[in-house]
Amino acid sequence: MPSAEARQHQRSKAPQPLAYLLASVRGVGQVDLQPGAWTGAVILLGLWAAGWETGLFATLGTLISTATAYALGVDRSGIALGLQGYCGCLTGIALVSSLGHHPATYVLAVIGAIMCTLLMAALTTLLAPYGLTALTAPFCLVSGVMVLGAPSFGRIWHGDPAPVSSTTSGDTALSWDDLWHGFFTNVSQVFLVDDWYVGLIMLVGLALAGVRVVLFAVAGSAVGIFAAWALGAPAELIANGIYGYNAVLVAIAVGAVLLAGTVWNAVYALFGAAATTGLTASLTSLFKPFGGHTFTWPFILTTWVLMAAVPLLPRFRPSD
Structure with missing residues (x-):
């Protein structure tokens, strides 16, 4: 088993570009709890097919969350499986779909993706004694807070698009x-x-x-x-x-x-x-x-x- 110093050295090494990209692609698949690179790639293709804004913010959120995990020395094995990218992916999509495509949305997407990595670490620590994993809770917390607070800030909130309600009556x-x-x-x-x-x-x-x-x-x-x-x-x-x-x-x-x-x-x-x-x-x-x-x-x-x-x-x- 490698020593603590060896593990710390491994974490501090800069990630190889290919490893970083593969980890990010796997992060997209991990939204559906799947670490396969091909699964992540096809799902990402679907997101770009939904619209360039959706594809772009999904990609941005995943890349930033994964890069943050590398920068903070998170365990490389988890990063490689995409476990640090999927909440950033969802957060990017949630912000652009709720706040619209504006310069401020890019800033919030980057901040939100970074916060997802921090919350992932915090929730993993809190839930470990119970044998549970964070799942998509970091995404829900970060996106929920940002979208809820957005109408209070004129440089962020532009009043569109309207949120979808799931309590609509109908046939x-x-x-x-x-x-x-x-x-x-x-x-x-x-x-x-x-x-x-x-x-x-x-x-x-x-x-x-x-x-x-x-x-x-x-x-x-x-x-x-x-x-x-x-x-x-x-x-x-x-x-x-x-x-x-x-x-x-x-x-x-x-x-x-x-x-x-x-x-x-x-x-x-x-x-x-x-x-x-x-x-x-x-x-x-x-x-x-x-x-x-x-x-x-x-x-x-x-x-x-x-x-x-x-x-x-x-x-x-x-x-x-």
């Missing part, structure tokens, strides 16, 4: 167009994008991560649609993926990453996917009075609860 009858559109946008809305073709591209990327991963993504999307329909959610919001993206994340995280591949674990993961659909509406109602945003909080809270319960539930076995 609950699902058409075929609603179903297939929602199936794919459930995947793209993980990245705050409601274009169905982007979700299709991302599913291709998830398929490159393995059959089990893409099957749970597909199952999570289907469960999210069914649960939202059963609860009487408006068809328009189901079609736009508002109620299903957290279900996709829970299904992938619990079913394909954190727990072993058993029938009991699969049922547990899909139960969590259904539960998080209802939680999405509850948290949206909670945040709405003060202008807060739900983001991926339903996924985070559901996954934390499910995984915290595992040590006392012998039927469910963590992955090796």
Whole structure:
């Protein structure tokens, strides 16, 4: 085992450009908990297909978060897997989609990406005794605070675009167009994008991560649609993926990453996917009075609860 001095020397070395770029690409895939470079590359392609602003800010956020981790001497193995870039990726997208494309948004994206790396370290320390990981909580905290405070500053807030509400009333009858559109946008809305073709591209990327991963993504999307329909959610919001993206994340995280591949674990993961659909509406109602945003909080809270319960539930076995 290398000495403490050797490890410190390794951390202080400047990263090789190729290693840095690969870590950043993997960071995009880690939004869906996948470290594969090809998966990250295809998902990033989907983000650029959604629009150059989305692709640019996703890239910027990932690069800055990853570079910050290198600069602060974070463990290289975690950086290489993309674990320091994914919250910066989401933060960049959240800021440009909420605040619009303005010079101030670039500044906030850089600051937000740096803060994501700091919060990742803090939350990892706090959650380690409980066997839990930070997931996308740094993104939710940083983006939530920035977007909530933006209207108070004239150089930041420009009054557009309007935030999407998930409490809109409307017809609950699902058409075929609603179903297939929602199936794919459930995947793209993980990245705050409601274009169905982007979700299709991302599913291709998830398929490159393995059959089990893409099957749970597909199952999570289907469960999210069914649960939202059963609860009487408006068809328009189901079609736009508002109620299903957290279900996709829970299904992938619990079913394909954190727990072993058993029938009991699969049922547990899909139960969590259904539960998080209802939680999405509850948290949206909670945040709405003060202008807060739900983001991926339903996924985070559901996954934390499910995984915290595992040590006392012998039927469910963590992955090796």
